[in-house]
Amino acid sequence: MESLTTAQQELYDWLVDYIRANQHSPSIRQMMRAMNLRSPAPIQSRLEHLKNKGYIEWSEGKARTIRVRDDLRGVPILGTIAAGFVNEAFTDSVERLDLNGLPIQNGDYALKVTGDSMVEAMIQDGDVVIMRPVKDPQGIREGTIVAARVESGTTLKSFYRQGDQVQLKPANPDYPVMEFPAESVDVQGRLVAVWRGIDPDFVV
Amino acid sequence: MESLTTAQQELYDWLVDYIRANQHSPSIRQMMRAMNLRSPAPIQSRLEHLKNKGYIEWSEGKARTIRVRDDLRGVPILGTIAAGFVNEAFTDSVERLDLNGLPIQNGDYALKVTGDSMVEAMIQDGDVVIMRPVKDPQGIREGTIVAARVESGTTLKSFYRQGDQVQLKPANPDYPVMEFPAESVDVQGRLVAVWRGIDPDFVV
DNA sequence: AGTGTTACAGAACAAGTGTACCAACAGGTG
DNA sequence: CACCTGTTGGTACACTTGTTCTGTAACACT
Numbered sequence A, B: 001m002e003s004l005t006t007a008q009q010e011l012y013d014w015l016v017d018y019i020r021a022n023q024h025s026p027s028i029r030q031m032m033r034a035m036n037l038r039s040p041a042p043i044q045s046r047l048e049h050l051k052n053k054g055y056i057e058w059s060e061g062k063a064r065t066i067r068v069r070d071d072l073r074g075v076p077i078l079g080t081i082a083a084g085f086v087n088e089a090f091t092d093s094v095e096r097l098d099l100n101g102l103p104i105q106n107g108d109y110a111l112k113v114t115g116d117s118m119v120e121a122m123i124q125d126g127d128v129v130i131m132r133p134v135k136d137p138q139g140i141r142e143g144t145i146v147a148a149r150v151e152s153g154t155t156l157k158s159f160y161r162q163g164d165q166v167q168l169k170p171a172n173p174d175y176p177v178m179e180f181p182a183e184s185v186d187v188q189g190r191l192v193a194v195w196r197g198i199d200p201d202f203v204v
Numbered sequence C: 001a002g003t004g005t006t007a008c009a010g011a012a013c014a015a016g017t018g019t020a021c022c023a024a025c026a027g028g029t030g
Numbered sequence D: 001c002a003c004c005t006g007t008t009g010g011t012a013c014a015c016t017t018g019t020t021c022t023g024t025a026a027c028a029c030t
Helices: A006-022 A028-034 A040-052 B006-022 B028-034 B040-052
Strands: A075-082 A109-114 A128-132 A145-150 A153-162 A165-169 A178-181 A186-197 B075-082 B109-114 B128-132 B145-150 B153-162 B165-169 B178-181 B186-197
Touching (some): A028 A040, B006 B028
Antiparallel strands (some): A109 A128, A128 A186, A145 A153, A165 A178, B128 B186, B165 B178
16 A cells, blocks of 8 residues: 555545544545645645545545545454464454444344353353344244244244244253244344444453 | 334435445435435425434535434444343334444454454454554553464463563463563553454354 | 415525646755 | 745636525325
8 A cells, every 4th residue: 555645644534534423525625724724725636646546536526525445444454363372463464344334234233132041152241243134034044043032032042943843042051942833933133243342441 | 213204214214325335425416316306305305304303414505414313323222132031122222333433443453363262252263353552551451352462473362460470361271371571572452342244154 | 176285396596615727835956 | 056846825717516496286184
């Protein structure tokens, strides 16, 4: 990635923060004031450079249409890290995790997990699971983790079929496998992602 | 939350998708074409309603400044769900998980986890951990999960002090605790979040 | 039928806004 | 010093765009 001058870097940082906060690009005259300039020309020049170097893009002639390149959004994935044992990490890879882009679809929803029956599936109390509504219950694959509504309530379990019965298996040997007639199980959604925010005050 | 007419809902959904994809609001005439209208008046009317009902807001007179209310961004957290046992879920709570907003700060970065030494901390192979650079190594609390650089490489472990030594504990009894002189351990960052995307083709 | 309400089409206006142009200035290079 | 290059200040212009206004059509209700 081509490097930036200090003036270009300063504008770029301010621009990214502004777009993240306001969900739209500022106008050139707004940037002018933010950079303590009294003419739009310098901003235009810097934007041109940022565009040529591949940092931003915009629709020509249209107002407030600047956007940061998609491959620069989110947080950078600096490399892989071994939880198993020390080895190489911090590569100079440019891959990025766009938390707002790819994984989430419109209609997805989240549930806060309570209880510990899914610990062996690496889901613990307090995690937030992102679920996707299931259109066709027949299409659910064996072992998929789903939010299922049965007569007594809704629960998060692995989904299995057994003849015309449906098994809901917890991922914790301390809890029992539950079995219901297929028609009495209403699958509300399937697991698409897990999010765990770490409370900085929390200590193991 | 006040409900919407079908026309308002249709515009709102299109608007949210457009902003998410383009990082800026469309113009009224763009919405006009998208809704198959030939006059800007109906769009303006619907926007006015969306504003009064608290769904969107914009800077009056400024071009392309519509933004979705912050408390509506991200995915809705519909309630809590028991992994432990069936109980109530799907409350009508309005809380939301804003994946792009609150948790991530500028400067944060991500690492893909390989290996299984942190399985008891509910971090498994393939997870993405979001790390925050550590300014003051003295301020790290006991038990915090950190990415630490030692002479042999970088690893993800729980951080403990033992006199003037630093212990790096894996969360898996199969792996040994490692101990280093405090000055030879360079803490690259501390864990602030875990993200796990579920591959739909993956079956347990 | 009459009436009020709402939505739409079309046009027009004013402000916001991107862009082009030119002069002044600073910094480096011969 | 002269010269070139890049940045800034300043201005001007044309297009974009939010906003307002008027008239018409569709619809619900009395």
